[in-house]
Amino acid sequence: xxxxxxxxxxxxxxxxxxKRMLSNILKVSQEAKAAKRLNPQLIDATVGMLNRESxxxxxYRTVSESLNRLNDNEMFSYSPANGTAEFRxxxxxxxxxxNKEQITKAFTISVIPTTGGSxxxxxxxxxxxxxxxxxxxxxxxxxxxxxxxEEANLGVETFLMFDEEMHFNRQEFRRQALxxxxxxxxxxxxxxxxxxxxTGLSLSKDDWKDxxxxxxxxxxxxxxVILLHDLAYIDYHSAGFDGARGIFExxxxxxxxxxxxxxxxxSKTFSLYGFRIGAQVGMSKSKSVMEDFCRVGDYSVxxxxxxxxxxxxxxxxxxxxxxxxxxAFQAELLEAREILGKRVQLFFECATKYQLxxxxxxxxxxxGVPTENPNIFxxxxxxxxxxxxxxxxxxxxxxxVPLTDIDRMVQIIKKxx
Amino acid sequence: xxxxxxxxxxxxxxxxxxKRMLSNILKVSQEAKAAKRLNPQLIDATVGMLNRESxxxxxYRTVSESLNRLNDNEMFSYSPANGTAEFRxxxxxxxxxxNKEQITKAFTISVIPTTGGSxxxxxxxxxxxxxxxxxxxxxxxxxxxxxxxEEANLGVETFLMFDEEMHFNRQEFRRQALxxxxxxxxxxxxxxxxxxxxTGLSLSKDDWKDxxxxxxxxxxxxxxVILLHDLAYIDYHSAGFDGARGIFExxxxxxxxxxxxxxxxxSKTFSLYGFRIGAQVGMSKSKSVMEDFCRVGDYSVxxxxxxxxxxxxxxxxxxxxxxxxxxAFQAELLEAREILGKRVQLFFECATKYQLxxxxxxxxxxxGVPTENPNIFxxxxxxxxxxxxxxxxxxxxxxxVPLTDIDRMVQIIKKxx
Numbered sequence: 001x002x003x004x005x006x007x008x009x010x011x012x013x014x015x016x017x018x019k020r021m022l023s024n025i026l027k028v029s030q031e032a033k034a035a036k037r038l039n040p041q042l043i044d045a046t047v048g049m050l051n052r053e054s055x056x057x058x059x060y061r062t063v064s065e066s067l068n069r070l071n072d073n074e075m076f077s078y079s080p081a082n083g084t085a086e087f088r089x090x091x092x093x094x095x096x097x098x099n100k101e102q103i104t105k106a107f108t109i110s111v112i113p114t115t116g117g118s119x120x121x122x123x124x125x126x127x128x129x130x131x132x133x134x135x136x137x138x139x140x141x142x143x144x145x146x147x148x149x150e151e152a153n154l155g156v157e158t159f160l161m162f163d164e165e166m167h168f169n170r171q172e173f174r175r176q177a178l179x180x181x182x183x184x185x186x187x188x189x190x191x192x193x194x195x196x197x198x199t200g201l202s203l204s205k206d207d208w209k210d211x212x213x214x215x216x217x218x219x220x221x222x223x224x225v226i227l228l229h230d231l232a233y234i235d236y237h238s239a240g241f242d243g244a245r246g247i248f249e250x251x252x253x254x255x256x257x258x259x260x261x262x263x264x265x266x267s268k269t270f271s272l273y274g275f276r277i278g279a280q281v282g283m284s285k286s287k288s289v290m291e292d293f294c295r296v297g298d299y300s301v302x303x304x305x306x307x308x309x310x311x312x313x314x315x316x317x318x319x320x321x322x323x324x325x326x327x328a329f330q331a332e333l334l335e336a337r338e339i340l341g342k343r344v345q346l347f348f349e350c351a352t353k354y355q356l357x358x359x360x361x362x363x364x365x366x367x368g369v370p371t372e373n374p375n376i377f378x379x380x381x382x383x384x385x386x387x388x389x390x391x392x393x394x395x396x397x398x399x400x401v402p403l404t405d406i407d408r409m410v411q412i413i414k415k416x417x
Numbered sequence: 418x419x420x421x422x423x424x425x426x427x428x429x430x431x432x433x434x435x436k437r438m439l440s441n442i443l444k445v446s447q448e449a450k451a452a453k454r455l456n457p458q459l460i461d462a463t464v465g466m467l468n469r470e471s472x473x474x475x476x477y478r479t480v481s482e483s484l485n486r487l488n489d490n491e492m493f494s495y496s497p498a499n500g501t502a503e504f505r506x507x508x509x510x511x512x513x514x515x516n517k518e519q520i521t522k523a524f525t526i527s528v529i530p531t532t533g534g535s536x537x538x539x540x541x542x543x544x545x546x547x548x549x550x551x552x553x554x555x556x557x558x559x560x561x562x563x564x565x566x567e568e569a570n571l572g573v574e575t576f577l578m579f580d581e582e583m584h585f586n587r588q589e590f591r592r593q594a595l596x597x598x599x600x601x602x603x604x605x606x607x608x609x610x611x612x613x614x615x616t617g618l619s620l621s622k623d624d625w626k627d628x629x630x631x632x633x634x635x636x637x638x639x640x641x642v643i644l645l646h647d648l649a650y651i652d653y654h655s656a657g658f659d660g661a662r663g664i665f666e667x668x669x670x671x672x673x674x675x676x677x678x679x680x681x682x683x684s685k686t687f688s689l690y691g692f693r694i695g696a697q698v699g700m701s702k703s704k705s706v707m708e709d710f711c712r713v714g715d716y717s718v719x720x721x722x723x724x725x726x727x728x729x730x731x732x733x734x735x736x737x738x739x740x741x742x743x744x745a746f747q748a749e750l751l752e753a754r755e756i757l758g759k760r761v762q763l764f765f766e767c768a769t770k771y772q773l774x775x776x777x778x779x780x781x782x783x784x785g786v787p788t789e790n791p792n793i794f795x796x797x798x799x800x801x802x803x804x805x806x807x808x809x810x811x812x813x814x815x816x817x818v819p820l821t822d823i824d825r826m827v828q829i830i831k832k833x834x
Binding site: 008009010011012013014015016019020021024026027029030047049056057059064067068072073075076077078079080081115116118119122126127128129130131144147148150151152185186222224226257259267271272273274275276289292293295296298299300302303304305306307308309310311 | 425426427428429430431432433436437438441443444447464466473474476481484485489490492493494495496497498532533535536539543544545546547548561564565567568569602603639641643674676684688689690691692693706709710712713715716717719720721722723724725726727728
């Protein structure tokens with residue numbers, strides 16, 4: 001180490017020399033917001049926050065009321081190092097829903113609070129890979145995954161996400177997962193499901209069975225397998241609360257050596273975007289794998305950001321543990337899904353009308369539109385529409401576009417895509 | 418890389434195999450709190466939060482009122498990627514105080530919001546070292562520095578903090594800094610000053626001159642030099658706001674190649690402990706060093722925790738930019754320092770009375786007491802006192818001990834130290 005470092009005369013460490021943020025969704029979104037302040041006619045479909053038809057953020061009354069009732073300790077003190085018991089057990093109830101009993105019987109589960117879903121992903125990517133390895137992603141992915149990998153001194157490898165019928169490409173997943181695992185003796189895969197960011201796809205239960213079959217096959221070769229399941233948008237699935245959670249039945253078949261880390265996002269579920277509250281839900285049938293998970297996970301929380309939002313954790317804990325609040329919050333979530341549902345319906349009516357090709361959508365904040373126009377971002381901006389562009393597609397945050405703008409937006413996208 | 422990873426059959430990455438949290442101040446503090454709930458006679462002097470004489474957290478009215486007045490956007494939305502302009506410029510005003518003009522003339526400065534002071538430290542340690550190197554600390558240090566280093570795949574090296582007269586040991590700093598820099602061709606040093614955590618020491622202006630002289634000497638050998646200046650407790654200095662900031666005059670002599678990163682803590686200054694809001698204030702006379710600072714710093718924020726507390730940033734920004742609020746907050750800070758000052762005075766009166774040796778104290782939340790008793794933690798717990806122990810000393814968080822408990826606490830410490 002010391003020898004090679006003699007060559008590094010930069011103020012920056014060697015592993016950080018090449019880091020350069022090429023696209024930052026939050027920054028593009030700021031630019032869109034600023035532009036819209038000058039010209040209210042512009043359509044801002046950039047960032048993953050749910051807005052009301054008025055353009056105001058959709059905040060939950062249950063959340064605001066709970067926040068207003070916190071005492072000084074619940075508001076200002078440091079969080080307990082491993083989070084409050086209410087938060088930890090509430091997250092497990094919430095994430096698994098009707099499958100909770102089966103899942104908690106089959107797996108050892110541990111919840112580690114993190115700074116949002118991003119903190120959960122970042123800590124997991126850092127801890128469960130060797131420097132220089134690659135993580136596996138579908139070719140359409142939320143671009144920060146790549147930044148999180150580079151930050152952790154890792155690369156990414158992708159598999160083709162869709163087959164010819166625009167279903168999840170099970171064959172390509174299998175092929176690439178086996179190849180990468182064989183090559184580097186580790187498989188760390190991130191699946192953003194249901195309501196995929198950026199495409200809107202949800203894997204079917206049969207897709208999930210197939211995914212787990214592949215993971216099992218690799219784990220049985222004594223190769224470490226880590227599944228990072230990012231379900232940030234699960235509560236905006238058009239199939240509703242229970243419908244979105246059916247996929248967990250397929251978890252039961254998992255080989256005991258596999259470590260699954262579910263990234264839970266308080267930002268999305270509770271509109272607590274700016275609070276930075278989320279969790280890693282670690283689960284495995286192996287107790288020793290879970291000991292490792294807790295050991296390095298707790299360490300990273302302390303050594304990367306010390307502790308997480310106390311007020312966010314207090315609010316979520318109080319909603320999770322108070323049945324009346326929980327019911328009131330569920331009712332508000334229905335309202336949120338309805339708002340989203342109306343926009344989605346109109347979007348697809350317009351897409352049919354104007355013959356715009358889209359990717360399959362089943363819920364969440366985003367609709368994916370394939371494009372081969374390399375200047376799509378600039379072309380759309382010229383016509384007054386801001387979206388996030390990714391290789392081969394544009395991501396339309398339908399969560400923030402009011403009904404009155406949708407017909408016009410679809411026409412503009414059709415013109416440029 | 419891939420070859421060596423073939424040997425790693427653990428679910429955990431190689432660089433994380435040995436991470437194990439041996440002492441966690443927040444956890445010890447939770448245990449102390451739980452014990453005190455069962456037995457209110459116990460004295461909890463563990464954690465760095467300021468409490469009123471009643472035992473309640475000292476929260477600032479200006480902060481609570483500002484928080485209550487935030488609109489949904491200021492409360493719930495994502496923060497702008499680089500923070501709000503109010504926050505960024507307010508932090509510079511606040512940190513440098515009367516020296517601001519001189520400092521901003523001499524240096525290029527950039528503020529990056531982080532999840533508390535810890536996030537600032539963690540990101541800096543990770544970005545500005547090569548894996549396997551060592552960072553330099555005094556032998557009495559806040560133990561999380563060591564965890565932050567290990568998390569970043571780094572080690573620590575220490576210098577003797579005190580000379581025989583219990584002043585800052587300039588000679589030992591010089592000797593060790595030069596030796597380490599020569600050995601690994603990089604110097605990354607953390608100084609926690611003023612109001613050092615854990616000892617209570619504040620370096621004199623002459624100490625700082627000497628420190629900067631050493632850093633200059635190393636930088637002029639074309640060795641990368643990074644000074645991480647953690648001033649979490651600056652606003653609880655017994656010398657007051659201006660008195661605490663005199664040290665920045667010595668900054669002006671810094672060699673242009675040096676990168677200084679000030680870790681600003683919203684937790685301490687505003688009692689926003691659980692909000693996780695702080696900042697890296699990066700500064701250098703070299704524009705190219707600052708380009709590197711911004712490039713990798715922004716990247717790490719996005720790739721480690723995505724963005725930071727919007728509500729915390731909104732509150733601090735509104736206090737910084739509203740002169741009436743700022744004045745009201747300054748008055749409350751005086752009140753806080755008075756509470757602290759009375760306890761400190763009584764502590765030292767008792768220390769004289771019971772002949773307890775202490776380390777020099779000039780402000781902040783902690784008083785250091787040297788000890789050679791290896792079982793000091795357990796012995797004190799038996800007698801009903803919880804403190805944080807570190808090699809060779811105990812750290813007494815006078816910030817959380819009411820006046821009525823101090824005489825008894827000093828007697829118990831004297832008995833066991």
